[in-house]
Amino acid sequence: MNAIELKHLTKYYGKVRGIENLSFDVREGEIFGFIGPNGAGKTTTIRTLLGLVFPTSGSASIFGLDCIKHGTEIRKHVGYLPSEVFYYDQMKVIDLLKYSASFFKKDCTERIHELAEAMELSLERKIEDLSYGNKKKVGIVQGLLHGPKLLLLDEPTSGLDPLMQKRFFDIVAQENKQGVTVFFSSHILSEVQQLCHRVAVMKNGNVIRLESIDTLRQENYKKVALRSYGLTAETLGLSNVTNFHHENGTTRFFYKGSAQSLIQAVAKHDLTDVVIEDPSLEEIFMHYYEQGPA
Amino acid sequence: MTILVFELRRYMGSLMGWIASIVALLVMFMAFYPVLAQDAAMLDLFLEHYPEELLKAFGMGGELSLATVAGFFAFSFAFTQLVVGAQSAYYGFHFMSVEEREMTADFLYAKPVSRPQILLAKYGAAGSALLITNVGVWLGSFLAIDLFRGDATYELWPVVSLLLTVPVFQLFFFSLGFVVTAVSKKTVSVIGAAVGVSFVLYMLNALRRIVGGELLGLVSPYYHFDPNYILLTGAWHPLHTAISVSFIIVANFTAVRLYLRRDLRSAT
Numbered sequence: 001m002n003a004i005e006l007k008h009l010t011k012y013y014g015k016v017r018g019i020e021n022l023s024f025d026v027r028e029g030e031i032f033g034f035i036g037p038n039g040a041g042k043t044t045t046i047r048t049l050l051g052l053v054f055p056t057s058g059s060a061s062i063f064g065l066d067c068i069k070h071g072t073e074i075r076k077h078v079g080y081l082p083s084e085v086f087y088y089d090q091m092k093v094i095d096l097l098k099y100s101a102s103f104f105k106k107d108c109t110e111r112i113h114e115l116a117e118a119m120e121l122s123l124e125r126k127i128e129d130l131s132y133g134n135k136k137k138v139g140i141v142q143g144l145l146h147g148p149k150l151l152l153l154d155e156p157t158s159g160l161d162p163l164m165q166k167r168f169f170d171i172v173a174q175e176n177k178q179g180v181t182v183f184f185s186s187h188i189l190s191e192v193q194q195l196c197h198r199v200a201v202m203k204n205g206n207v208i209r210l211e212s213i214d215t216l217r218q219e220n221y222k223k224v225a226l227r228s229y230g231l232t233a234e235t236l237g238l239s240n241v242t243n244f245h246h247e248n249g250t251t252r253f254f255y256k257g258s259a260q261s262l263i264q265a266v267a268k269h270d271l272t273d274v275v276i277e278d279p280s281l282e283e284i285f286m287h288y289y290e291q292g293p294a
Numbered sequence: 295m296t297i298l299v300f301e302l303r304r305y306m307g308s309l310m311g312w313i314a315s316i317v318a319l320l321v322m323f324m325a326f327y328p329v330l331a332q333d334a335a336m337l338d339l340f341l342e343h344y345p346e347e348l349l350k351a352f353g354m355g356g357e358l359s360l361a362t363v364a365g366f367f368a369f370s371f372a373f374t375q376l377v378v379g380a381q382s383a384y385y386g387f388h389f390m391s392v393e394e395r396e397m398t399a400d401f402l403y404a405k406p407v408s409r410p411q412i413l414l415a416k417y418g419a420a421g422s423a424l425l426i427t428n429v430g431v432w433l434g435s436f437l438a439i440d441l442f443r444g445d446a447t448y449e450l451w452p453v454v455s456l457l458l459t460v461p462v463f464q465l466f467f468f469s470l471g472f473v474v475t476a477v478s479k480k481t482v483s484v485i486g487a488a489v490g491v492s493f494v495l496y497m498l499n500a501l502r503r504i505v506g507g508e509l510l511g512l513v514s515p516y517y518h519f520d521p522n523y524i525l526l527t528g529a530w531h532p533l534h535t536a537i538s539v540s541f542i543i544v545a546n547f548t549a550v551r552l553y554l555r556r557d558l559r560s561a562t
Contacts, residue, residue: 013557043560050404053557075406082404084561086397099300103405142401 018044036202079148301419317434323370386471
């Protein structure tokens with residue numbers, strides 16, 4: 001069974017587009033990256049899944065249940081971490097977490113303490129006294145304390161220091177090993193690269209690409225740097241070259257095609273240095289945003 | 295901890311402040327009664343020096359003499375209504391919109407609880423706070439009357455009849471706040487809106503007293519539940535009560551429907 005299924009999901013806020021005609025599935029047990037710049041529609045998608053906003057058309061289901069008709073049942077099995085965290089300022093952290101646990105009708109005390117210890121979160125402090133990073137930790141604990149089957153993470157690492165980001169990734173990976181499906185929205189490509197199995201690339205409310213991370217990496221895109229004098233795109237004699245530019249005596253470009261053709265073309269020139277490497281996901285995605293479909 | 299208990303705890307601090315203010319207002323006003331009642335003739339002479347319009351605007355110079363317990367209580371109760379109206383409107387503007395204003399909606403509504411359950415619990419908590427206030431108004435009224443009436447007598451039933459209007463009066467303002475926030479796409483400044491609504495409707499009724507006629511009063515619960523009328527007749531005005539009750543039903547029906555399908559605002 002798919003954990004999430006979106007069918008032509010569309011959300012308009014009045015005349016303003018949130019998402020348009022989104023259709024994709026998230027398989028049970030996978031970590032699914034949902035990547036795109038601000039305003040691409042990532043948060044709208046997640047908030048529609050949770051029934052916080054209502055779709056204009058299309059449908060969304062989680063574990064086979066319609067997100068609008070069966071929202072209450074669905075949310076028993078979902079943990080959600082919003083990108084911006086706001087809680088009741090006058091409460092102590094422990095009281096907020098107990099309040100959160102009370103909705104799930106099970107004893108979450110042990111898990112609360114485990115997670116708080118892992119995230120180095122003080123339970124006795126008032127919410128209003130916490131830094132943004134610490135509020136984010138509260139969000140992580142409240143999202144995980146009930147042992148959800150699906151985690152909806154909306155830019156979860158903003159505000160966390162690198163050490164806490166690593167701990168958080170470890171927790172997410174551990175949850176995933178135990179069968180938890182993770183829907184991971186982010187605009188930070190390196191963290192998606194690090195965690196996710198598949199990724200959907202969003203632009204202007206649409207998915208412009210949906211691939212496994214491995215496929216994206218093996219797209220035959222190569223990042224090439226040549227140290228040579230007088231080299232131009234024309235003299236190089238290669239097709240499928242993009243981002244061609246010179247910088248401090250080095251010619252850099254992206255090449256998509258066979259390695260054989262690349263080596264043959266490069267070998268014709270008098271070079272003092274050659275670097276051919278895989279581009280990072282970030283570089284691949286920037287390529288999509290600059291040149292991909294609208 | 296259920297939402298109801300959680301919400302009730304949140305109300306408790308400010309609720310005690312509201313009740314203390316209302317009781318203090320009632321007692322403070324009635325404290326002037328013994329002095330004024332001592333010499334009714336002097337009081338009438340004193341009031342004659344004020345413009346008739348001003349006296350009407352403040353609900354004085356009617357058929358009930360200020361020298362009687364009922365007359366003076368009617369005068370002081372009009373100001374109590376102003377505070378009760380502001381408090382009820384405040385709760386109406388506040389009770390559902392607070393999660394969106396304070397950006398905590400994503401926390402609460404992402405939990406396994408339906409919107410009707412959230413609405414019912416929050417309505418129940420706000421309703422309980424209004425009910426407790428109502429008890430405070432009753433106690434404060436009888437305390438104020440009995441502390442300062444001296445040997446003067448009054449009929450109990452008209453006072454009880456007036457106090458029985460308080461829940462409907464509260465619900466009118468509460469429902470008004472509720473429906474405005476449900477219709478509004480943007481968040482409303484709660485304190486400003488509550489005080490504004492209470493005062494504007496009060497002024498409409500004051501204006502009606504000056505210019506005469508009924509039209510301006512028909513939209514104002516201060517006219518629907520005019521203390522002078524109820525303490526004089528011992529009864530509620532049937533048409534005015536029907537207008538208030540109809541508004542409450544329509545406003546709540548509309549607000550509930552809108553809230554159940556509302557797109558909740560997010561922080562981003």
